Amino acid sequence: MERVAIIGASMTQFGQREEWIRELLAEAGIACLEDAGVDPATVEHLYVSNMASGEFEGQGGIMNALAHDLGALPAYTERVDQTSSSGGAGIYAAWRSIASGASDMTLLVGGEKMTHPSTAETTDIIASITHPCEYKHGLTLPSFAGMTARHYLERFDAPRESLGKVAVKNHKNGVDNPHAQFQKEVDLETVLESPIVADPLRLYDFCPITDGSAALMLCPESVAKEYTDEYAVIAGVAGATDTHVVHERPDPTVMGGVVESGQQAYEMSGYGPEDIDVAELHDMFTILEFLQMEGLDFADHGEAWKHVEEGRTERDADRPINTSGGLKSKGHPLGASGVAQGVEIYEQLVGEAGPRQVDADVGLCCNVGGFGNCVITTIMEAAA
Amino acid sequence: MSENENENENAMEAYRYEDGSISYPGHPLGPDGSKPVETIDLSEYTATVVTWTTSTATPPGVREPNHIAIVEFDVDGEPVRAIGQLTSGEVESGDEVQPVYVEELRDPEAGIKEPASQDWDGYRFDPV
Numbered sequence: 262m263e264r265v266a267i268i269g270a271s272m273t274q275f276g277q278r279e280e281w282i283r284e285l286l287a288e289a290g291i292a293c294l295e296d297a298g299v300d301p302a303t304v305e306h307l308y309v310s311n312m313a314s315g316e317f318e319g320q321g322g323i324m325n326a327l328a329h330d331l332g333a334l335p336a337y338t339e340r341v342d343q344t345s346s347s348g349g350a351g352i353y354a355a356w357r358s359i360a361s362g363a364s365d366m367t368l369l370v371g372g373e374k375m376t377h378p379s380t381a382e383t384t385d386i387i388a389s390i391t392h393p394c395e396y397k398h399g400l401t402l403p404s405f406a407g408m409t410a411r412h413y414l415e416r417f418d419a420p421r422e423s424l425g426k427v428a429v430k431n432h433k434n435g436v437d438n439p440h441a442q443f444q445k446e447v448d449l450e451t452v453l454e455s456p457i458v459a460d461p462l463r464l465y466d467f468c469p470i471t472d473g474s475a476a477l478m479l480c481p482e483s484v485a486k487e488y489t490d491e492y493a494v495i496a497g498v499a500g501a502t503d504t505h506v507v508h509e510r511p512d513p514t515v516m517g518g519v520v521e522s523g524q525q526a527y528e529m530s531g532y533g534p535e536d537i538d539v540a541e542l543h544d545m546f547t548i549l550e551f552l553q554m555e556g557l558d559f560a561d562h563g564e565a566w567k568h569v570e571e572g573r574t575e576r577d578a579d580r581p582i583n584t585s586g587g588l589k590s591k592g593h594p595l596g597a598s599g600v601a602q603g604v605e606i607y608e609q610l611v612g613e614a615g616p617r618q619v620d621a622d623v624g625l626c627c628n629v630g631g632f633g634n635c636v637i638t639t640i641m642e643a644a645a
Numbered sequence: 646m647s648e649n650e651n652e653n654e655n656a657m658e659a660y661r662y663e664d665g666s667i668s669y670p671g672h673p674l675g676p677d678g679s680k681p682v683e684t685i686d687l688s689e690y691t692a693t694v695v696t697w698t699t700s701t702a703t704p705p706g707v708r709e710p711n712h713i714a715i716v717e718f719d720v721d722g723e724p725v726r727a728i729g730q731l732t733s734g735e736v737e738s739g740d741e742v743q744p745v746y747v748e749e750l751r752d753p754e755a756g757i758k759e760p761a762s763q764d765w766d767g768y769r770f771d772p773v
Contacts, residue, residue: 399707407698
C-alpha cells in the first residue's frame with residue numbers, strides 16, 4: 262500500500278463571515294489548489310466535510326456544487342458527515358481514496374456556515390444529534406460538558422483553575438494565528454468570572470460559533486515528489502465510535518472513541534504517545550482537552566490537569582497542544598474543524614507555521630464528534 | 646420479551662438483556678448483540694446523582710435555567726444510569742433522587758425535531 266502524502270493546505274478566515282457555505286468551500290478549495298500547485302482537472306476525488314448545510318442554510322448537494330465551482334469536473338464527489346468530527350472523517354475518507362488506489366489526487370474541503378441563526382437555534386441544530394431520551398430533556402453539548410467537568414473535578418480533586426488555564430493557553434496561541442476568530446489573549450480571572458453557561462463551566466470554557474472552511478490536498482507519496490520536497494505523510498489514521506447515549510458509558514471521564522482511535526492510529530503509524538511532538542486536540546470545551554490528553558496516553562487518567570498546571574502543554578514546552586489556538590480561539594465551524602486541525606499539523610511539519618512554529622517531526626490531531634460519540638485520530642510525519 | 650408485572654402506562658422503561666446488563670433507554674440489541682429479555686420500570690426505584698449541571702443557555706422550547714443530572718439506579722445489584730431534568734438546582738453529587746412524571750419536558754413545537762418523531766413526556770428527578 263502506497264503512503265499517502267499531503268502536499269497543500271489552506272484555511273479561510275474563521276469567524277462571522279458574510280459568505281454562504283458554497284462560497285466558503287470554494288474559497289478554501291481554490292487556496293488549497295494554489296498552495297499545492299495542482300490543476301483542478303487533476304483532482305480525481307473531492308470530499309466535502311460538513312455537518313448541517315441543509316439545516317443551517319437549506320443548501321444540499323454541496324459537494325457537487327464545489328466540484329463545479331472549482332472546475333474539477335468530472336471528479337468523484339462525496340459529502341462526509343460525522344457531526345463535528347466530519348473533518349477528521351474527511352481526512353480518513355481522503356486517505357482511503359489514495360491508499361486504495363482509487364484516486365491519485367484528492368481534495369478535501371471542510372466547511373460550515375452557522376453564525377446566521379440565533380445562538381439558541383444553532384445550539385438546537387447541534388443538539389439534534391442527541392438521542393430522543395436526551396433531547397426531550399433539553400440536553401445540549403455544553404450541558405454534557407458541564408456534567409463531565411463537575412464529575413472530573415470532584416473525582417480527581419482537580420482545581421477549577423486548571424480548566425481555565427486551557428482557555429488562557431489556547432487564546433494565547435491564537436494570537437499568532439491570522440485565521441483565528443479570536444486573536445486576543447484572556448487572563449485567568451476573566452475566564453473564571455465570565456458568565457456561567459453550564460455550571461461549573463463558563464463562557465470562556467466554550468468554543469465560539471464560527472463560519473469557515475479549510476482544505477487539504479492528498480496524493481500518493483510518489484506523486485507528491487513531482488510537486489514538492491516539502492510534504493507530510495499520514496502515518497496513521499483511525500476512527501472509532503462510542504455510545505450514542507452519553508450516560509451509558511461506564512466512566513464519564515473516558516471517551517472510548519478517543520482511546521480506540523488513538524490506539525489504532527498509534528499501531529498503524531508505529532509511533533507511541535512519547536513520539537508526538539505537537540498535537541491538535543478538539544477543545545470544543547476546556548474539559549475535552551483533559552479527556553483527550555488522557556485517552557491518547559499523553560497523561561495518566563485523572564492527571565491531565567497537572568500537566569496543564571505545570572505548563573507542559575504550552576507552545577514552548579515539550580509537547581505543545583493546540584498551537585493553532587484550538588477550537589477555543591480559532592473557532593469551530595463544525596465540518597471545517599477536523600480539516601483545520603490537519604492544516605495546523607501539516608504546517609508545523611513542513612515548517613510553514615510562522616510565529617507558531619515548533620520543532621516537530623511527528624504530529625497528531627484528534628477530532629471529536631458529538632460528545633465523544635465519533636472520534637478520528639490522525640498521525641502525520643514530515644517527509645523524510 | 647416479558648413486560649414488567651405492574652404495568653405502568655408512563656413507565657420509565659429500561660431493558661434487561663440476555664447477558665444480564667440493563668440499559669436506559671432500551672436498544673433493539675444490547676452489548677455485543679445481546680437480545681433484550683424483559684423491561685424494567687425505573688420509576689419504581691430511587692437513584693443516586695452521579696453528576697449534574699445547570700444549563701443557562703438552552704435551546705428553543707426548553708426551560709431556563711435547566712437543571713440536569715446523570716443518575717444511577719441500583720436494580721437488584723445491577724447498576725443502570727439515566728439522564729434527565731432535576732426538579733431543583735439544590736442538589737449535590739451523591740444525593741438520592743426519585744423520578745417524578747412530567748407530561749411535557751419541553752415544547753415539542755419549538756425545536757428542530759419533528760414533534761411526532763419522539764415522545765415529550767418523561768421523568769424529572771426529585772431530591773428525596
